[in-house]
Amino acid sequence: MKKDTGKTRYILLGLMSKRPQTGYSIKKSIENEFRHFWQESFGQIYPTLKLLVEQGLAETTETEIVQNGRQTITYTITEKGRAKLKRWLSEAPDVEKLRYEILLKVSFGTATDLDTIDQHLDAFIGRNEKALAEMEGFLAFLNGLEDQGCERLGSELTALCGKYLYTAMKDWAVAAKKKILDQKELEHETKNT
Amino acid sequence: MKKDTGKTRYILLGLMSKRPQTGYSIKKSIENEFRHFWQESFGQIYPTLKLLVEQGLAETTETEIVQNGRQTITYTITEKGRAKLKRWLSEAPDVEKLRYEILLKVSFGTATDLDTIDQHLDAFIGRNEKALAEMEGFLAFLNGLEDQGCERLGSELTALCGKYLYTAMKDWAVAAKKKILDQKELEHETKNT
DNA sequence: AGCTTCATGTAAATTGTTACATGATTAG
């Protein structure tokens, strides 16, 4: 649990830089806004929060209010934390390592299980269409806001990325299905000649 | 190291289903063909290969030839291994968990470091253009082959996915830069009124 | 002479997920 190269700390600092947060509110924020490109579990969040305090990058506001009978611990970013965040922000982001299980199946299955792959592609299209609709809904909601500030811009740009991504993945799957159909017809012809 | 839910075993089995492999050739295959959507390290490959043999899913061909003075261990998939692969192929692939660090930076940086974000986007565009060119080169190479078999189809479909993905990411970054420029102008105007 | 590729592997460290424990409140 040395946490010296991981990104968890930065997403916590980033969210805290907007407003003080509890572990729970951080989890919810990530689920609501970052779901399509980032995820963190409580098992990462709570220990990292503790670590940030140890390193002077965050402070727990003493007001550990017992709200509605619930204990909440609010974390606030320190100046040192803001500096750390700014430094990270200026560094070139890592090249993203993607893991598309469906592409493994496409790669290994086109030789033997063409029909199965076709079904997986159908499900993939459905999933991406759904995600796309969500992104478009969110973008419409943002456009309805009168606030034109910078926080809106961040949300808009990340949602826009989701829109481009899901569109591309859906379009790819449609194109892939077409190629598979061609291949099937080719095989059929070969059989009949 | 129980390896019961991980995907490593399946990529090894998948590659072995095409032809017998050494740990090293598996690593190279992944780097060459799957680089843009999957990665495995030697630290995963060698122990998993051992496990596959223990579970009767693969066999080491006794011909541990000392080729050019080098020791190589060739692994061949067994019938049990093929069955296991087929079962996995028929299961719905996991929803992919993406981690785009650049989107975190966009989200946290648009409020304070607009210029930095703009630079990151430039690098991102360059990176995606390069990857796109590679994918298109590979697709052209595949099209040049006279073989129209199923193994070709798998390579074509995965490369096509890369093409769609990199195009989308590049297009998004261009659109994002435009939105950032608009925001800057807006801020400038506000200052001058 | 020195770097890269081929080729195997292990150990430690890190990173991340899942399951569990606890308990109040709120909505159906």
Place this chain on the structure above:
DNA sequence: CTAATCATGTAACAATTTACATGAAGCT
């Protein structure tokens, strides 16, 4: 009354990366 949400946290497990160790061959 029951399920979900709010809220904290830990422990175990799983997955993955990185660094190291070894050594020959081939290219510059």
